[in-house]
Amino acid sequence: DTEVTQTPKHLVMGMTNKKSLKCEQHMGHRAMYWYKQKAKKPPELMFVYSYEKLSINESVPSRFSPECPNSSLLNLHLHALQPEDSALYLCASSQDHPGMRITEAFFGQGTRLTVV
């Protein structure tokens, strides 16, 4: 099973709403990532969790709040978003550990978010 599953696939939310994006993997990977991708742009890293601990936060606004409840799950809680936050949000996981051989990052299909 080399799958990263993201739900929902599409989400439309108002600027006052609170919603969550979910990501799940069962490959035993201990690094999980959130990326944001605007149209015709490359994915941009938002957060990295390593062994369920937040290891990298790329200066993301606090209206985005990540959570890693266990090694298989990664959530992204959304609150008071702006229309410019509309984008494709991609989750990924990989097996890389400090000092160990890296493997590729496996990506989910993404959640296409529209903020109205």
Next chain:
Amino acid sequence: AQKVTQAQTEISVVEKEDVTLDCVYETRDTTYYLFWYKQPPSGELVFLIRRNSFDEQNEISGRYSWNFQKSTSSFNFTITASQVVDSAVYFCALSEEQSGGSYIPTFGRGTSLIVHP
């Protein structure tokens, strides 16, 4: 400074033509990893290949081949006899060691490949 440069924004070819997607990277590390991903219109990023900095062997997988040259810091991707299903955005990515020992992929801007029937 951009670490991964994909100079070709868009390439348009006719089916059965060969096409090469260029990727030039920049790093000071001796250990690093290079990747190619495909992103079809559905949005998912599909892993195609990984190369580490110590392995300069070229690779062929079916109609796909990759040419890794450290001397020119390039990792080019060739599709032979292109097909309409190859139409997608292709991203080259570089992973360097971050503080804490993790390797995080950084993506180039992507090349949009359009294959016409």
